[in-house]
């Protein structure tokens with residue numbers, strides 16, 4: 024264990040949660056007009072909630088809160104106290120901005136260090152971090168956690184497969200952190216180069232940031248001869264480190280002394296009993312810069328509060344099985360179809376007919392965008408394509424693999440029912 028709270032008695036944990044909820048509510052009410060309005064409208068005075076069980080009375084928060092408060096309306100501290108910013112995709116043009124104070128960054132480092140220990144990583148280990156560095160929380164989240172633990176971190180970042188392989192071999196990394204799809208890609212690249220997994224020191228991979236199935240995990244474990252640990256998190260709450268599996272791989276331990284979980288019925292918003300599947304809702308009970316109350320993650324899972332065989336008592340969530348919205352996660356990057364639509368329709372020569380295709384080729388996601396040009400033929404295709412690329416690069420943190428500009432009338436029209444513009448062939452769309 025990294026921290027004794029991980030095995031705390033549940034009654035003790037609940038006392039902590041109640042106390043922290045009271046304090047976060049007070050801060051949110053005092054410092055964030057958005058929450059003050061919501062609480063007042065719901066007739067709730069912060070002092071009237073004194074037990075964690077009463078959290079159900081608080082209004083739910085959706086990702087719209089980030090959009091309507093862009094960029095800093097959800098901050099509970101002054102800019103002077105913000106030490107770092109991260110961001111993730113919003114449904115349209117503007118990203119969700121997340122801020123951290125110095126204490127928040129320390130807490131994040133500590134929950135990530137705790138997560139790494141739960142996954143079997145120790146201070147003596149070398150962690151090769153192949154999550155992207157930058158606004159995405161994956162890179163710096165694992166980086167700070169590895170350093171807080173006292174491990175050696177190799178900040179190689181995403182991609183650059185030849186270098187990843189060199190480092191795995193020559194620096195003898197014990198753990199690798201990357202998306203599951205990239206992990207599988209790397210396994211194939213190793214195989215093609217004739218590198219036997221048994222010749223590597225690698226024993227653990229930390230896979231997250233996108234959904235994966237159990238067979239995919241098994242393929243990773245078999246091909247790399249490793250234990251593949253599921254790690255979950257989201258920028259709005261902190262980034263990676265909200266929850267992680269231990270070596271028993273029987274659910275992801277949610278660090279409940281910082282993040283309070285509930286499962287709701289996505290249709291009605293009602294809290295569901297333990298064990299039922301629904302939408303995960305999280306409340307940050309320690310975050311200073313930007314507390315988030317009852318946030319609808321959009322992720323589908325279930326919870327158990329039974330003590331794990333490892334001795335940890337915090338609630339465990341099942342691996343994520345899907346989302347309540349249309350978020351696409353492509354190579355670990357979040358993309359809402361509405362962001363693509365906004366960008367395409369900002370180009371004059373483009374008609375409002377398009378399709379988005381996601382394939383998985385050779386274990387790597389590919390994004391293809393097909394758009395119709397208008398009947399005005401004056402602009403050459405190459406220049407329309409260039410305009411589209413410019414608009415998309417403004418809106419997305421990933422470049423489509425292919426942009427196809429087609430003649431007017433080419434894209435199939437929908438006469439009945441809902442239009443389907445997104446074809447996620449990874450999920451079996453034809």
Ligand code: DLL
Pocket residue numbers: 111154159160161230231232233234235253254255256257258259262263264320322342343346352357
């Ligand atoms: O993906 C944080 C992260 C980085 C987690 C590295 C794990 C490892 P966002 O970019 O804000 O943050 O995306 C959050 O990604 O709501 C889920 O839909 C999805 N997601 C994250 N981890 C998992 C996972 C990071 N283990 C969104 N399994 C979340 C399934 C995941 N989906």
